[in-house]
Amino acid sequence: MSELGTLEGLPKEYVKGLADRNLVPLWPSLRQVLPYGIPSRRTVPVNWRYKDIRDNLLRAGDLTPIEKAERRVLVLSNPGIGLESMQATPSIYIGMQLILPGETAPNHKHSPSAVRFVVEGEGAKTIVNGEVCPMEKGDLILTPSGLWHEHVHTGHGPVVWLDALDLPLVYALEASYCIEGESQPVSNRPDASQTTYTKAGLVPSSVIRKRGGSDYPLLRFPWRDVSVALQDYASVVDKDELVQLAYVNPTTGQPCLPILGFSAIMLRPGEERTLTRRSASAVLHVQSGKGTALIDGAELDWDESDTMAVPTHANVQIANSSTSEPAYLFVVDDAPMQQKLGFYEEF
Numbered sequence: 001m002s003e004l005g006t007l008e009g010l011p012k013e014y015v016k017g018l019a020d021r022n023l024v025p026l027w028p029s030l031r032q033v034l035p036y037g038i039p040s041r042r043t044v045p046v047n048w049r050y051k052d053i054r055d056n057l058l059r060a061g062d063l064t065p066i067e068k069a070e071r072r073v074l075v076l077s078n079p080g081i082g083l084e085s086m087q088a089t090p091s092i093y094i095g096m097q098l099i100l101p102g103e104t105a106p107n108h109k110h111s112p113s114a115v116r117f118v119v120e121g122e123g124a125k126t127i128v129n130g131e132v133c134p135m136e137k138g139d140l141i142l143t144p145s146g147l148w149h150e151h152v153h154t155g156h157g158p159v160v161w162l163d164a165l166d167l168p169l170v171y172a173l174e175a176s177y178c179i180e181g182e183s184q185p186v187s188n189r190p191d192a193s194q195t196t197y198t199k200a201g202l203v204p205s206s207v208i209r210k211r212g213g214s215d216y217p218l219l220r221f222p223w224r225d226v227s228v229a230l231q232d233y234a235s236v237v238d239k240d241e242l243v244q245l246a247y248v249n250p251t252t253g254q255p256c257l258p259i260l261g262f263s264a265i266m267l268r269p270g271e272e273r274t275l276t277r278r279s280a281s282a283v284l285h286v287q288s289g290k291g292t293a294l295i296d297g298a299e300l301d302w303d304e305s306d307t308m309a310v311p312t313h314a315n316v317q318i319a320n321s322s323t324s325e326p327a328y329l330f331v332v333d334d335a336p337m338q339q340k341l342g343f344y345e346e347f
């Protein structure tokens, strides 16, 4: 491995002459953009504790009416990247959103894709392209790129959910924008998770005949179904197998959104695991339970509704500290994007 030449090693007038022509030499920066063995990562392992977020989010409810916020959100910003960047990881935006009874977060659509994972409260609904999606704790609701969505809350008490978006990527590509709309006419029919895609392996024949249909046939994945599926799966697989299920498009079996991937992990009572090291970055959100994580050497304690950042290529160990109850984690990662772009790896 030879030492590469530095900028200081070049005549000043040469470097200046290049800059005047909007040119820069590669070799002084080559090792920075192409390091040996492992990428250089600014993202740091971090745990955002829900108890800290909750107090501040409720305070935002007092300080800022919904009309002045459009979306009342506190953004989980990775300090290694810089708080102003609003990135939990290089590709994943995470926010915690509060809606109070009687409030409406107005209808819009945008180029980034989003999901909501419900953290607490009852009575809120997200309407996606006319489909009314009830929001119960742990439910995952998709608002894919270009689909109209608005949030309403006709129940009691605060409702909080986690927003995950591919915004950092879409923004970096200078492709992020939004369109406002009138409130949507809503369908009377319950959402597709309750009517049309109620069981894995069963889809309407018409969808198969037409080879496709909607790119996003299933917009809501109720936690009730996910938790039963995890428990059923755990009851049949080897004890040394990780209990993890992916949220997919039921008509293709592919990840339910194009850029970000979503899955749920069940840690059995007392279970400790080393996760497969991967090129993808991730966010781990605690649906329920408590435990510990060791992420690239950083020791983190987690509790219900906490949210952690996992850098690309990180070493991750997670443990459920309860010996009687399972713990459930909701995982967001950018593996679908990396797979499509051809550089996804597992080590």
Ligand code: 1HN
Pocket (backbone or CB within 6 Å): 071, 073, 095, 097, 105, 110, 114, 149, 151, 163, 165, 167
């Ligand atoms: C958005 O549309 C929502 O619809 C929440 O609730 C957070 C952050 C950035 C861009 C769009 C929502 C968002 C967002």
